[in-house]
Amino acid sequence: MGFFIATEVFINGLMTGVMYALVALGFVLIYKASGVFNYAQGVLALFAAMTLVGIQQGQVPFAHLINAAFGTNLHHFGWTIPSLLAILLTAGVMVLLAIAIEKLVLRHLVGQEPIILFMATIGLAYFLEGLGDVMWGADIKSLDVGLPQGVSESFEEMTDAMFGYGLFIDKLDIWAAIIAAALVAALVVFSQYTKQGRAMRAVADDHQAALSVGINLQFIWIMVWSIAGFVALVAGIMWGTKSGVQFSLSLIALKALPVLMLGGFTSIPGAIVGGLIIGVGEKLFELWVGPLVGGATENWFAYVLALLFLVFRPQGLFGEKIIERV
Numbered sequence: 001m002g003f004f005i006a007t008e009v010f011i012n013g014l015m016t017g018v019m020y021a022l023v024a025l026g027f028v029l030i031y032k033a034s035g036v037f038n039y040a041q042g043v044l045a046l047f048a049a050m051t052l053v054g055i056q057q058g059q060v061p062f063a064h065l066i067n068a069a070f071g072t073n074l075h076h077f078g079w080t081i082p083s084l085l086a087i088l089l090t091a092g093v094m095v096l097l098a099i100a101i102e103k104l105v106l107r108h109l110v111g112q113e114p115i116i117l118f119m120a121t122i123g124l125a126y127f128l129e130g131l132g133d134v135m136w137g138a139d140i141k142s143l144d145v146g147l148p149q150g151v152s153e154s155f156e157e158m159t160d161a162m163f164g165y166g167l168f169i170d171k172l173d174i175w176a177a178i179i180a181a182a183l184v185a186a187l188v189v190f191s192q193y194t195k196q197g198r199a200m201r202a203v204a205d206d207h208q209a210a211l212s213v214g215i216n217l218q219f220i221w222i223m224v225w226s227i228a229g230f231v232a233l234v235a236g237i238m239w240g241t242k243s244g245v246q247f248s249l250s251l252i253a254l255k256a257l258p259v260l261m262l263g264g265f266t267s268i269p270g271a272i273v274g275g276l277i278i279g280v281g282e283k284l285f286e287l288w289v290g291p292l293v294g295g296a297t298e299n300w301f302a303y304v305l306a307l308l309f310l311v312f313r314p315q316g317l318f319g320e321k322i323i324e325r326v
Contacts, residue, residue, distance in 0.1 A: 004165040009283045015173030017279020018180045019242070022235040023252050024259040024271040025183065026228040031265045032191065033224035034106075035204045036117035040125035042253025044094075044229055047132045049236030049245045051093050053143050054136045056086040061135045083145040087233070094229030095222075102221045110217060111208055129250060138247065143240035147175050176238045180272065183234060187227075187268050200224060258306035264319020273317060278302045 023045060030038035054061060058077040066074055081089070105120055148171035155174075160166035191197035203210045203220050211217055239249055259278050263270025282301040290297045309316060 004163065004167070006284065006287065008167045008169075009287050010280055011167060011169055012173070013280035013283030014276055015169065015177060015279070016283065017276035018173070018177045018272070019235075019238055019275075020252070020255055020259050020278055021272045021275025022176070022180055022183075022231065022238060024256040024263070024275055025187065025268065026231045026235070027253075027256060027260055028263075028265065028268055028271050029187070029224055029228045029231065032204050032268075033200045033220060034117060036114045036121065037265070038228070039118065039121040039253075040128060041228065041232060042250040042256070043125040043128045043132075044232035045236040045239065045252065046245070046247065046250040047097075047128050047236075048090060048094055048229065048233040049143060049240035049249060050132045050136045050141065052086055052090040052145075052233070052237065053141045053240070053245055055089050055093075056081050056083060056145075059136060064137060065134055087145065087237075090233055091230055094233055095226045098222050098225035098229055101225055102218055106221050106225075107218060110211075125250075129247065133247075141240075141245040143237065143245050145237055145241065147172055147237075147241055149241070172238070172242055179234060179238075183231065184268055184272050191268060196220070196223060255302060258302035260316070261306040261309050262316055264316030267316070267318035270316060270318030278305070281305060 023042065026041040026044065027038055030036065030041065053059075058079045058081065060066070060074045060077060063074050066072060101124065105124060106117075109117055109120060150171055152169050152171045152174060155169050156166035191200065199210070199215045199220055200223075202213070202215055203217060210220075235252075236245075236249070239252060243249070255278070259271060259274040261274070262277055263272070263274025282298045285301045286295070286297050
């Protein structure tokens with residue numbers, strides 16, 4: 001019985017790790033294109049999820065602000081939009097947001113130190129969080145785009161027939177794993193085998209050098225932030241469907257940090273591997289060690305593991321070891 005319980009925890013840990021990895025992917029993309037850690041990635045996932053719910057339910061953006069200014073009572077347009085169309089419209093909003101970020105923020109920071117860009121993403125995170133609050137309201141929202149949810153009965157029956165013990169796994173987690181695998185495969189092909197992917201890596205190495213060889217820095221940044229926005233939308237859909245769209249959703253970025261430290265800040269496959277290690281590790285550690293130390297080990301296990309990696313292998317499992325001559 002203990003073996004089957006551990007197996008069930010292991011599988012659910014893998015699924016949780018996939019959800020962590022979806023957020024970490026956005027960090028990796030921005031880092032590969034600009035050489036800076038994007039603090040706003042978690043808020044991008046929150047903003048994308050809030051926008052999707054607002055569009056899907058026909059909510060009037062900035063309704064509270066409009067009502068306060070003009071004494072109206074507007075809240076909804078009176079229609080609902082199909083999930084697929086709402087996702088496409090939200091993706092369009094994320095592209096417009098990427099264009100605005102490039103024109104208003106990044107364009108003025110070409111050639112600046114990475115710490116300057118990092119501080120800019122901190123300001124961007126708080127701005128987007130406030131913008132989402134003003135646009136769509138701060139109440140908790142439910143998100144449903146038609147993805148299956150609940151315990152997979154077929155998987156439970158199959159494992160019960162094979163082992164005499166039915167293993168529980170959420171259907172949403174299965175879909176998250178499939179989508180994450182497809183997303184990683186597409187991103188790896190794009191970054192390694194396309195002209196835009198090579199240009200993206202060149203921009204990360206040196207902004208001025210990339211400009212000198214004819215790379216359009218503005219286009220690359222818009223493209224990368226658009227892709228990161230799309231990845232944030234996927235992560236927002238999965239996490240929003242699982243736990244509701246609320247402002248605590250932006251805090252999943254904190255759990256993505258250990259994932260990046262394990263997988264490496266420059267590796268797309270590393271984000272997935274790091275996520276799986278964190279997801280499985282924290283679940284099994286809670287199962288075996290948690291009762292001995294009072295529980296709640298999931299809150300700190302990932303960070304302790306990341307600290308060990310920083311001490312003994314700071315570039316992560318798949319990250320590039322950087323040597324700078326001084």
